[in-house]
Amino acid sequence: MCQGNKNSVKTFPPETEAELWARALLIAQCTLGDLAATVSMTVPKDFRREKGFIGQLLERVLGATAGNLSKPDFTQLGIELKTLPLNPNGQPKESTYVSIVPLMSRDRLSWRNCDLYQKLRHILWIPYCFDKALDPEHWRIGSPILWSPSAEDEAVLRADWEELMGLVQMGQLDQINARLGEYLQIRPKAMNAKVRTEGLGNNGECVRTSPRGFYLRPSFTAKILARS
DNA sequence: GCGTGATCATGG
């Protein structure tokens, strides 16, 4: 980690959705290097040791406030910030992490009240071109997308969530893999495969298992892009 | 250790 990033500047949080949107429009077409300079950060040459850099850069530039709380980044506005890496062909390159999977929840869950939905209900997408042929400082930010799931999106997301959380709550952790779910999938979310946390066994008892997260498939974020 | 930000690296 370079010294410049430790001392980087934070932007004041936007007070309204319109203000956030205006800021997002202002940075469209900027390079990561230009943006980083405005908040005294330095763009890494590769992301092997700084995978979250671009997300943290955009949090600073746009004035996100939630830190590591399980809340939308712009808490007062209820808006989640997500960067979206695109291949040079304009398609999403990676899945999008959304939230941690609550592996110990035994209570009946409500879709509209779950952490996952609270983040999915309103997202500011910031696409950028992930081009291995260029140094990351020259990668360009694209046009922002302020998105909420359509009724059809929500129906699929909710069905995926119900299927996946059904397995979690029934203690069927060993049946969960990233192939399940049409738009949403569950994948490991930890420093490494040895990390353990508590989950539910098939008799409702506590078992040790790996932490997992909910991710949106690239095929779904591609639909969001195509529609915008 | 957990949740935030994600991308890496390899097997199918």
Add this chain to the structure above:
DNA sequence: CCATGATCACGC
């Protein structure tokens, strides 16, 4: 080729 499973850094 690309999705799955694995991995990296930070704040607290």
